[in-house]
Amino acid sequence: MLRLIAALFLLVTPLSAEEIVLGLSRDEVAITANFNGSEVMIFGAIKRDAPAPVGGPLEVIITLAGPLEPVLVRRKERVLGIWVNTDAVEVDAAPSFYAVATSAPMRDVLTSVEDLRYGISIPRVIRSVGAPDTVRNSETFTQALIRIRAGSEHYQVLDSAVDIEEETLFRGQITLPAALTEGDYTAHIYITRDGVVVDDYETNIAVYKAGLERWLYEMSRNQPFFYGLMSLAIAISAGWLASAAFRIFQR
Amino acid sequence: MQIYLPIAEVSVNAFLLLGLGGIVGILSGMFGVGGGFLMTPLLFFIGIPPAVAVATEAVQIVASSFSGVLAHLRRKSVDLKMGTVLLVGGLIGAAIGVVLFNYLKSLGQVDLLVKLCYVVFLGIIGGLMFIESWRAIRRSKVPGSRPVRRKHGLVHALPLKMKFRVSGLYISVIPPLIIGLCVGILAAIMGVGGGFIMVPAMIYLLGMPTKVVIGTSLFQIIFVTAFTTMLHATTNFTVDIVLAVLLLIGGVIGAQIGTRIGVKMKAENLRILLAMMVLLVCGKLAFDLLVMPSELYSLGTGGDH
Numbered sequence: 001m002l003r004l005i006a007a008l009f010l011l012v013t014p015l016s017a018e019e020i021v022l023g024l025s026r027d028e029v030a031i032t033a034n035f036n037g038s039e040v041m042i043f044g045a046i047k048r049d050a051p052a053p054v055g056g057p058l059e060v061i062i063t064l065a066g067p068l069e070p071v072l073v074r075r076k077e078r079v080l081g082i083w084v085n086t087d088a089v090e091v092d093a094a095p096s097f098y099a100v101a102t103s104a105p106m107r108d109v110l111t112s113v114e115d116l117r118y119g120i121s122i123p124r125v126i127r128s129v130g131a132p133d134t135v136r137n138s139e140t141f142t143q144a145l146i147r148i149r150a151g152s153e154h155y156q157v158l159d160s161a162v163d164i165e166e167e168t169l170f171r172g173q174i175t176l177p178a179a180l181t182e183g184d185y186t187a188h189i190y191i192t193r194d195g196v197v198v199d200d201y202e203t204n205i206a207v208y209k210a211g212l213e214r215w216l217y218e219m220s221r222n223q224p225f226f227y228g229l230m231s232l233a234i235a236i237s238a239g240w241l242a243s244a245a246f247r248i249f250q251r
Numbered sequence: 252m253q254i255y256l257p258i259a260e261v262s263v264n265a266f267l268l269l270g271l272g273g274i275v276g277i278l279s280g281m282f283g284v285g286g287g288f289l290m291t292p293l294l295f296f297i298g299i300p301p302a303v304a305v306a307t308e309a310v311q312i313v314a315s316s317f318s319g320v321l322a323h324l325r326r327k328s329v330d331l332k333m334g335t336v337l338l339v340g341g342l343i344g345a346a347i348g349v350v351l352f353n354y355l356k357s358l359g360q361v362d363l364l365v366k367l368c369y370v371v372f373l374g375i376i377g378g379l380m381f382i383e384s385w386r387a388i389r390r391s392k393v394p395g396s397r398p399v400r401r402k403h404g405l406v407h408a409l410p411l412k413m414k415f416r417v418s419g420l421y422i423s424v425i426p427p428l429i430i431g432l433c434v435g436i437l438a439a440i441m442g443v444g445g446g447f448i449m450v451p452a453m454i455y456l457l458g459m460p461t462k463v464v465i466g467t468s469l470f471q472i473i474f475v476t477a478f479t480t481m482l483h484a485t486t487n488f489t490v491d492i493v494l495a496v497l498l499l500i501g502g503v504i505g506a507q508i509g510t511r512i513g514v515k516m517k518a519e520n521l522r523i524l525l526a527m528m529v530l531l532v533c534g535k536l537a538f539d540l541l542v543m544p545s546e547l548y549s550l551g552t553g554g555d556h
Contacts, residue, residue: 147546182260242506249323
């Protein structure tokens, strides 16, 4: 009887029972000239005040999301024998990068109700108010966005990619592609039991251009006229240099 | 060796870009075309965003054209006077073209128009050049046949005549001005220097000798594309200098080699090669428009329509 009461108590207040303690292999990613993608290791432990509750096994979900931005998705159709962009749908906010790593297949880790509540799987992260009535099959535009970004490894679903030791320690690795947009990336960790989120934790990873890349980028935005002139000066001097070099070469 | 491009925000192989620049540079020096009509689709293909590709390509064209012009100047195969007249028309045309381009953009479908422009112009120019130079090659193989004399048509009846010594012409400045203007408009809409239209126009409409045409074309391309570069850099912020440097290192060296190959070749052979290249690009673009693409959807930046 006592045991039953204890179990019920744990079920009523599951949030305080298990808590995430987190570590990151890096909390910033600097994009330099020879940047060729990066790996981020996310690891942590689960702190408990009481013994692990009974029920389904503990599962972990790790997501890493780039900054949200609006995206315009266009669709081609055949008009008079030529393939032309006809319909376009604006997706209000989609992350430039999104990876979701789980400790077991997604359907075992998270119920769809919880997914809807927390916005974890890729289709739930993308916010689209809806297409104008004139566009047919508007949901295919969001699917196309996911398909194209998944093709370039900007959207990743990493099933069973998180290791859990003794229901306490966990670790997962996410590979950032070389073609990366800068901004504040958000790492989000959820622990679930029976598909229900028990605790979640959020932290930021700053992704930014550094060194020469930073300098050139800032200059192209802040002094576009001089940036243009500098480009032309480089072009003209390179042209002259090659010509002069070939003259010496030929003598 | 991968290099991250700061403006394009993608990572690409540096040697691939050097190689591409070199190939386009050779063609540029040989035929007097900027090579934008070849390079821009190639850059799309390796994943550079279209806006960055078009703007950055202009910088590379400035470099390889300048390199090529210096080589031509030493051979005295540049008609500076004719080049200046064409340039005046070209800059006026480019200004009109930019206005026209923005108007079409507001209507939507500007991408399609640009592609159709390419297919139609490349097709017509390439086809005509191919037929003409093929005939010229056959004629030169028959011994004893006389070269065709230049026609004295409308070009010679107009006022404001001027002597173009390097080209060996005494014609009115009106036709070159109009040609410059038309090419300028087209170049601004299609986002290229316009060499592949200018070269045939100079050969067939003005009757300039092929050898002079190449240097003169390069001369005026420098100014037109320098103008385009500044326009893109200050309004769209899409010039990627790292990408430009990688492309132009290959480009300037290629242009020097191309100029030397061009000088050694016979004019007809040079023209037929250019014609074939133009037709090839035309065929590829037409194919893309007519055949169902593997991915029907494409992504663009949101926030503007």
